[in-house]
Amino acid sequence: MLDVRNIRSGYGKALAIEDVTFTLGASESLAILGRNGAGKSTTLKTLMxxxxxxQGRIGFKGNDIVKLSSDAIARAGIGYVPEERRIFESLSVTENLQTGEKAGASGDAPWTVARVFDLFPEIARRSTAPAGTLSGGERQMLAVGRALMGNPDLLLLDEPSEGLAPVVVNRLGDALSELRRAGIAILISEQNRRLARLAAENVVIMETGRIAYRGTFSELDRNPEITARLLGV
Amino acid sequence: MGFYFAQFLTGLASASSLFLVAAGLSIIFGVTRIVNFAHGSLFMLGAFIAYSISQQFGFWVAVPLAALSVGAIGWVMERTVLSRLYGAPELFQLVATFGLVLIVQDAALWIWGPTDLLGPRAPGLTGVVRIFDQPVPEYDLFLITVGFSVLGAIWWMFTRTRFGILVRAATEDREMLQALGVRPARLFQATFFIGAALAGLGGALEMPRQPVSLLMDLNIIAEAFVVVVIGGMGSVTGAFLAALLIAELNAFGILILPEITLVAAFAAMAVVLVIRPYGLLGKQATTAPHAVEIQPPQTLGEAGRLAAAVLVAALFVLPIIAGDFVIVLTADIMIFALFAAGLHFMMGTGGLVSFGHAAFFGIGAYAAALLVERAGIGMEAALILAPVAAAIGAAIIGWFAVRLSGVYLAMLTLAAAQILWSASVQWQDITGGDDGILGIWPAAWASGTTAYYYLTLALTTVGIVSLMMLASGRFGILLRAGRDAPARAQALGIDIKLRNWAAIVIAGSAAGLAGGIFAFSKGSVFPDTLAIPNSVDALVMVLLGGLHAPAGPILGASVFALLEDSLSRLPYWRALLGTAVVGIAVFAPGGIAGSLSGWLKRRRERSA
Known part of the structure; x- marks a missing residue:
């Protein structure tokens, strides 16, 4: 479904990622691990x-989306949960979810405000509150819910565990496993391996803008020296 | 008691139109981050179009049709000009909408002619109602109802419709909204349509209250800026409260002292800004950082110094070979080069946008004239005190201005200049109003075309060279640090506000000196030295020359003066100027010097 080939990108004149290549099938999931500054966020932003x-090619459901604007990419079926969450603070929780709706979406679209609230009852209780008053965990749930409202086939999550308490991370992990079971492909960038493992089966590790390792979590567990070298733990 | 209540209602009625304009301005800014200087022009077009339609179909058909037509015009503006500028630096967006003001001015002049038009009164609402025994026009009550209804309608739209929710989301984080699949272009077009239609409605509704004239655009935009700054950018409720405040201040201020009303608006803004820097209901704007293009320092190279020396030498021998006409024209160019150089210093090096630079030029000119005329002092002292007076004015305006970011700064300076201009027209006892102050001639030793030319050459050279040295020296470096990386500069312990304030005062005194020299060279001072077109001229000179080129203002002033000399005899000169301004902003943001050096660089790279 997603076919990323040799992408290279950066900011201004500064190169941030190079020669990034990976694929992701429908309903598959992939975690990108790496230290700060390894190029994880840039990879997701470039996809988006x-x-x-x-340079490079990004195929999504058979079309090259590399030249498209982010709104067209979102409409093609990619949901994006940014690192800083970027919820709309002055809007209520429900209104935030409504911004994620695609214009002209039909009534039988799988994701609705009610279904997001089923997945995250925590934010259902705050539905009319301004999103600016939510806690960090609630904000993250709102950001995920907002992306789901567009009924994506692929969900991009950029370091969702950042700044969250372990109990909230577990809660998020449960929700992401549920989404995988529902057939949504997931591409998650993480420093938290526990959450990454809950969300994905395959893994790539990035180092200084390039992919330095690719495999599965079980392979990674058998080779602690890789983890030590590339992640420094 | 009854009288004061009636006066209060008059204020409320005036607040309605002001609110319509300010609300549109605020909504457009919220979504597109563009301060639309042409918003007053849309208001004026609303009045003119409503006038024309009403001649055929009557008042009640004219008002809604005019609003819709102006909405459509706003949509076209967005499509043709502004949509090309969303990624451009703030300054060029501001300047481009300013160009649109000039174009609309001449378009209106061409279509409707120069005379004021008296619109029809609203059929069915021509009478008065007695409230507490005081006559209150029915139309005023209608306007008050419209104001509240529009506020209600906007509130409904913002909270109950998908479009409204998207508008509010875009006001917070446009990029994120786009990443959710919302097409920004459509949202911007719809916003512009609605904002423009509100301005058009405001203009159309003014028909029974004031004659439709070509002055409506700048009068309302200055007031709308004050309202938006007081209310908080992007807040519609804030705009409503602020419009009310200003209109009531006007309604009651006029009872005490008619001249005070303009000052009162400014004083109200000052008080609000000191207490709440982002306005009553505003929040600190969280604009996505613009891509800052780091500019090289503004220093003259070896070749530049040589060219400057040759230029001064050539100017020195000019009177020997040239006739009076050329000498006077050249002196004018030097005066404007100094005026532009100050603005260039402030905008190019400091990144501080002024759309009311004529304020300082005018203060200098009026200070010189008043000192000679009323205080009876000589030319020499007047030329020393002119920049001092302008520096004081700049210090006062600048004190507020440095608290604000780019767009607020541009609005504040424009509003200040417009208020000073109004004061110069209305305060006849002191300024002579439209008749100006006459008989301001230089001292005996400096009188005569050639003698005064040399005085001008000496003063402007000193002024411009000082500005260049300041820009390339330590002060300029710190200013640029504040412009390009304010957070980092602050962390290094540089007091950015203080430096920016100093830059405004310096730019203001340069303009004041230019104004003083100008007053003695013409022998008179008129309100147009303070008027918006004079500010625009300075701005065009700076942009034409190149914002980031040291020689920019000299080049810009020369080309501009020569163009003006040949083109200003054409009937629609301002529209040409406006088109040029829009063209520079869209196609050649580097100006003449920038384009030239870019071209040279490309050529060198190709041959290398």
Whole structure:
């Protein structure tokens, strides 16, 4: 479904990622691990069209989306949960979810406000509150819910565990496993391996803008020296 | 008691139109982050179009049709000009909408002619109602109802419709909204349509209250800026409260002292900004950081110094070979080069946008004239005190201005200049109003075309060279640090506000000196030295020359003066100027010097 080939991208004149290549099938899931500054966020932003790719090809459901603007990419079926969450603070929780609706979506679209609230009862209780008053965990749930409202086939999550308490991370992990079972493909960038493992089966590790390792979590567990070298733990 | 209540209602009625304009301005800014200087022009077009339609179909058909037509015009503006500028630096967006003001001015002049038009009164609402025994026009009550209804309608739209929710989301984080699949272009077009239609409605509804004239655009935009700054950018409720405040201040201020009303608006803004820097209901704007293009320092190279020396030498021998006409034209160019150089210093090096730079030029000119005329002092002292007076004015305006970011700064300076201009027209006892102050001639030793030319050459050279040295020296470096990386500069312990304030005062005194020299060279001072077109001229000179080129203002002033000399005899000169301004902003943001050096660089790279 997603076919990323040799993308290279950066900011201004500074190169941030190079020669990034990976594929992801329908309903599959992949975690990108790596230290700060390894290029994880840039990779996701490039996929999303928010940081233009300098080179390379991004195939999604058979079409090349590398030249599309981020709104067209979102409409093609990719949901994006940014690192800083970027919820709309002055809007209520429900209104935030409504911004994620695609214009002209039909009534039988799988994701609705009610279904997001089923997945995250925590934010259902706050439905009319301004999103600016939510806690960090609630904000993250709202950001995920907002992306789901567009009924994506692929969900991009950028370091969702950042700044969250362990109990909230577990809660998020449960929700992401549920989404996988529902057939949504997931591409998650993480530093938290526990959450990454809950969300994905395959893994790539990035180092200084390039992919330094690719495999599965079980392989990674058998080779602790890789983890030590590339992640420094 | 009854009288004061009636006066209060008059204020409320005036607040309605002001609110309609300010609300549109605020909504457009919220979504597109563009301060639409042409918003007053849309208001004016609303009045003119409503006038024309009403001649055929009557008042009640004219008002809604005019609003819709102006909405459509706003949509076209967005499509043709502004949509090309969303990624451009703030300054060029501001300047482009300013160009649109000039174009609309001449378009209106061409279509409707220069005379004021008296619109029809609203059929069915021509009478008065007695409230507490005081006559209150029915139409005023209608306007009050419209104001509240529009506020209600906007509130409904913002909270109950998908479009409204998207508008509010876009006001917070446009990029994120786009990543959720919302097409920004459609949202911007719809926003522009609605904002423009509100302005058009405001203009159309003014028909029974004031004659439709070509002055409506700048009068309302200055007031709308004050309202938006007081209310908080992007807040519609804030705009409503602020419009009310300003209109009531006007309604009651006029009872005490008619001249005070303009000052009162400014004083109200000052008080609000000191207490709440982002306005009554505003929040600190969280604009996505613009891509800052780091500019090289503004220093003259070896070749530049040589060219400057040659230029001064050439100017020195000019009177020997040239006739009076050329000498006077050249002196004018030097005066404007100094005026532009100050603005260039403030905008190019400091990144501080002024759309009311004529304020300082005018203060200098009026200070010189008043000192000679009323205080009876000589030319020499007047030329020393002119920049001092302008520096004081700049210090006062600048004190507020440095608290604000780019767009607020541009609005504040424009509003200040417009208020000073109004004061110069209305305060006849002191300024002579439209008749100006006459008989301001230089001292005996400096009188005569050639003698005064040399005085001008000396003063402007000193002024411009000082500005260049300041820009390339330590002060300029710190200013640029504040412009390009304010957070980092602050962390290094640089007091950015203080430096920016100093830059405004310096730019203001340069303009004041230019104004003083100008007053003695013409022998008179008129309100147009303070008027918006004079500010625009300075701005065009700076942009034409190149914002980031040291020689920019000299080049810009020369080309501009020569163009003006040949083109200003054409009937629609301002529209040409406006088109040029829009063209520079869209196609050649580097100006003449920038384009030239870019071209040279490309050529060198190709041959290398």
């Amino acid at each position: 069209g928010m940081t233009p790719a300098w």
